[in-house]
Amino acid sequence: MTASNKSSRLLCGSRELDLSCTRVMGILNVTPDSFSDGGRFAARDAALRHAEGMLQAGADIIDVGGESTRPGARAISPVEELERVAPVVEALVRELGALVSVDTSTPGVMREAARLGAGMINDVRALQREGALDAVADIGLPVCLMHMQGDPDTMQQAPTYGNVVQEVQGFLQARIDACAAVGIDRARIVLDPGFGFGKTLAHNLSLFKALPEMKSWGLPLLVGVSRKSMIGQALNRPVEQRLAGGLALAAQAVLAGVQLLRVHDVAETVDVVRMLSAVAGAE
Ligand code: 8Y4
Numbered sequence: 001m002t003a004s005n006k007s008s009r010l011l012c013g014s015r016e017l018d019l020s021c022t023r024v025m026g027i028l029n030v031t032p033d034s035f036s037d038g039g040r041f042a043a044r045d046a047a048l049r050h051a052e053g054m055l056q057a058g059a060d061i062i063d064v065g066g067e068s069t070r071p072g073a074r075a076i077s078p079v080e081e082l083e084r085v086a087p088v089v090e091a092l093v094r095e096l097g098a099l100v101s102v103d104t105s106t107p108g109v110m111r112e113a114a115r116l117g118a119g120m121i122n123d124v125r126a127l128q129r130e131g132a133l134d135a136v137a138d139i140g141l142p143v144c145l146m147h148m149q150g151d152p153d154t155m156q157q158a159p160t161y162g163n164v165v166q167e168v169q170g171f172l173q174a175r176i177d178a179c180a181a182v183g184i185d186r187a188r189i190v191l192d193p194g195f196g197f198g199k200t201l202a203h204n205l206s207l208f209k210a211l212p213e214m215k216s217w218g219l220p221l222l223v224g225v226s227r228k229s230m231i232g233q234a235l236n237r238p239v240e241q242r243l244a245g246g247l248a249l250a251a252q253a254v255l256a257g258v259q260l261l262r263v264h265d266v267a268e269t270v271d272v273v274r275m276l277s278a279v280a281g282a283e
Contacts, residue, residue, distance in 0.1 A: 008020040010120075010142050010187075010188075010190070010220065011142065011187070011188070012061075012099055012119030012120050012141065012142055013114070013117065013118070013119045013140075013141055014117075014119075015099050015119050017060065017061065017099065017119070017120075019220050019259040019260070021273070021277060022253070022254045022258060022259060022260070022261060022273050023060040023061065023259060023260050023261070024058060024059050024060055024061075024260075024261050024263060024266055024269050024270050024273060025059065025060065025061045025062070025063050025101060025222070025260050025261060025262045025263065026051070026054030026055070026057075026059035026061070026062050026063065026263065026264075026266045027063055027065075027226065027262060027263065027264050028047055028050060028051050028054070028062050028063060028064045028065070028088070028092075029065055029068075030043070030047050030064060030065065030066045030084045030085060030088050031065070031066060031067070031068045031073075031084070032084075040087075044087050044088060044091060047064075047088050048088070048091050048092070048095065048096070051088075051092055051096060051098060052096060053266075054266040055096060055098060057266040057267035057270060058266060058267065058270035058274075059266045059270070060099065061098075061099045061100070061101050061119070061120065061260075062092055062098050062099070062100050062101070063100075063101045063102075063103050063122055063262055064085055064088050064089055064092065064100055064101070064102050064103060064118075065085075065102075065103030065104070065122075066080075066081045066082075066084035066085040066103075066104070066109075067081055067103075067104065067105070067106075069124055069152040069197075070152065071152060071153050071154070071155070071156060072153065073152065078106045078108045078109060081104065081106055081109050082106075082108060082109050082112055085102060085104065085109055085113065086109075086112055086113070086116060089102060089113050089116045089117070089118050090116045090117070093116060093117035093118070094117070099119045099120075100113075100117070100118045100119055100120075101118065101119065101120035101121070101122045101144070102118045102120070102121055102122065103122045103123075103124070104121065104122075104123065105123050105124065105125040105127075105128075105129045105132060106129065106132075107129065107130075107131035107132050107134070107135035108135075110123075110132065110135040110136060110139060111135050111138070111139060114139035114140075114141055118141065119141060119142075120141055120142045120143070120144065120190075121136055121139075121141055121142070121143045121144070122143075122144040122146075122222075122262075123143060123144065123145065123146065124146045124148055124152075124194065124197065125146075125148065126145040126146055126147070126148075126171075126172070126175045127143065127145065127175065127178065127179065128175075133178060133179065133181075133182045133184070134182060136179075136184055136188075137179075137182040137183050137184050140188075141188070142188040142189070142190060143179070143184065143188060143189060143190070144189075144190040144191070144192050144222050144260075145172055145175045145176070145179070145189060145190070145191055145192065146192040146193075146194040146197065146222075147168045147171050147172055147192065147193050147194040147197065148194050148197035148198050149161075149197065149198025149199070150198045152197075155197055155198035156198065159198045159199050159200050159203060161203060164199070164203045164206050164207055165206060165207060165210045165213065165214075168193050168194070168207065169214075169217065172191050172193075172217070176189060176191075176219075186219065189219050189220075190219065190220045190221070190222050190259070190260065191214070191217060191219045191220070191221055191222070192221065192222040192223065192224065193207045193214065193221075193223075194224075195207065195208070195223065195224060195225045195228060195230060196224075196225075196228045196229060196230060199230075201229075201230055201233040201234060204225075204230040205230070205234070208225075208230075208249065208252070208253075211223070211252075211253060211256035211257075211258060212256045212257065215256065215257045220259040220260065221257075221258045221259055221260070222258070222259070222260040222261075222262060223249075223253045223258045223260070223261055223262070224261075224262035224263075225246060225249045225250075225253075226246050226261075226262065226263040226264045226265065226269075227239050227242045227243075227246060227264055227265075228242075228246075231245035231246055231249070243265055243268060246263070246265065246269075247265075247268055247269065247272050250263065250269050250272050250273075251272050251276060254272065254273055254276050255276065261273070
């Protein structure tokens, strides 16, 4: 992988994201279990209020996702996914003026989200679904390509690698090449090793330790470890007690030069980023 992209600005449709320092991406799940108990409009409003809080806490971008990647989660149709995601994307853009990333692998959702003003596509399947490469090529938005071994239903059953860092790099390079073949420029690509997606604790820790090397791949990096089981396993903590572990990893990612942190706990993560920035700016 050649290190040619030194540009620190990501063109997100009509918006620009300055990646010269670490940016915080707030997670907004619009799966039925998240905000749906009062019906469709109540769900939309609850999601909006949550996003508003994350923006006030300093989130630079909101990642909206309507498909659960939990093992055993029911597969949803493109129509159902669009019905969940589209109203929220539209309201975030129009009512809150937010920079929105859409967590989707579905070409139709990518196209409609772009039309509604989304600024980025976040695809845990790295544009491997039929039509996804062409959709991103057409809409012209940046895309986050994430590594996953296997599929969400079975990925945690027996993840196996020779050298996990090399294999993740090889996969991402192949996806960059696939993007190039349809005209998606390198300047539009963000890379993500995909913590927790077909990885044991040991694999996740090795990947995390290798973040400084991944910087030499020459593209912006996104890291999502917020509340994940790698923290639970390392510290023996249930999901509601993983904040400190997540902030430790966030700090390490910032120091490794990671450009985007995908997190639930925006206010706390923004404090970590700002504190480290204050130290970095000292004489
Ligand atoms: C507790 C909290 C338990 C969170 C599990 C989880 C990533 C991602 C996800 C990521 C990118 C998740 C959509 C999984 N993780 N996108 N999406 N990178 N780019 N699980 O690491 O948060 S969903």
